[in-house]
Amino acid sequence: MSRLQVWIEEKKLHEGAEAIVTSGYWLGKPAIKKFRRPRKWRHPELDSRLTKSRLTSEVRTLLKLQQLDFPTPSIFNLDLKNGIMFMEKVEGDTLVIKLKNELSLIDSKEIFSKLGALLRRLHLCGITHGDLTTTNIILNEDRLVLIDYGLSQSTFEVESYGLDFHVLYECLQATHPNFPEAMNQIVESYLDYDDSKSQIQFEGGTIPKSEEIISRFEQIKSRVRYHD
Ligand SMILES: Nc1ncnc2c1ncn2[C@@H]1O[C@H](COP(=O)(O)OP(=O)(O)O)[C@@H](O)[C@H]1O
Numbered sequence: 001m002s003r004l005q006v007w008i009e010e011k012k013l014h015e016g017a018e019a020i021v022t023s024g025y026w027l028g029k030p031a032i033k034k035f036r037r038p039r040k041w042r043h044p045e046l047d048s049r050l051t052k053s054r055l056t057s058e059v060r061t062l063l064k065l066q067q068l069d070f071p072t073p074s075i076f077n078l079d080l081k082n083g084i085m086f087m088e089k090v091e092g093d094t095l096v097i098k099l100k101n102e103l104s105l106i107d108s109k110e111i112f113s114k115l116g117a118l119l120r121r122l123h124l125c126g127i128t129h130g131d132l133t134t135t136n137i138i139l140n141e142d143r144l145v146l147i148d149y150g151l152s153q154s155t156f157e158v159e160s161y162g163l164d165f166h167v168l169y170e171c172l173q174a175t176h177p178n179f180p181e182a183m184n185q186i187v188e189s190y191l192d193y194d195d196s197k198s199q200i201q202f203e204g205g206t207i208p209k210s211e212e213i214i215s216r217f218e219q220i221k222s223r224v225r226y227h228d
């Protein structure tokens with residue numbers, strides 16, 4: 001009988017500048033291994049937000065979101081010292097693949113509406129994603145799951161919330177021009193989301209209102225246009 005292997009590696013999914021992502025099995029469960037070289041502190045005086053590793057931010061956010069019942073992959077194992085995390089694999093394809101291959105305009109409207117509501121739910125946790133592109137959204141049957149929280153922040157600053165929209169907007173424009181209504185559909189459902197059951201007032205501040213965030217997004221867009 002073969003020895004029980006804790007991690008069985010299957011294939012490399014992605015090798016970026018910072019992370020190597022592989023899929024496999026953790027104790028028999030479909031899993032993802034994410035390896036990031038921990039960054040060394042360059043200047044001890046620098047803002048810790050800039051210097052702390054993306055893996056630490058990702059773990060912190062995943063744990064916080066899990067506590068708040070926001071759908072994210074669970075962490076299976078963590079080796080912060082070596083920059084390795086094993087997490088649950090979310091089945092399905094990333095939105096970039098879905099939008100490029102098989103999605104009709106009608107189905108896409110439903111997905112973009114769901115994305116708007118999901119983004120408001122994330123923001124109501126006091127978290128901004130920081131890298132909201134279609135490679136970081138997985139369509140798991142009819143459910144959307146956000147992944148890759150390496151640039152996420154726990155914040156009350158409206159700018160950070162507005163930037164989530166702007167990153168998504170630029171991604172949709174550059175990569176998915178055949179869905180011209182996408183951004184409007186996302187914004188509409190974001191604004192329609194009923195905040196009334198959620199806490200928005202916290203000890204350290206208040207989560208910005210959706211109208212405020214969307215108007216900041218519009219400002220960021222015109223700022224960027226002006227500088228082009
Ligand atoms: N939990 C997960 N479940 C399924 N696929 C994942 C998961 N995490 C990452 N991936 C896949 O690996 C790719 C890269 O992972 P990601 O966390 O986005 O790393 P990076 O920071 O390098 O972008 C994703 O676009 C996705 O295809």
Ligand SMILES: [Mg+2]
Nearest residue numbers: 135136147148
């Ligand atoms: Mg990513």
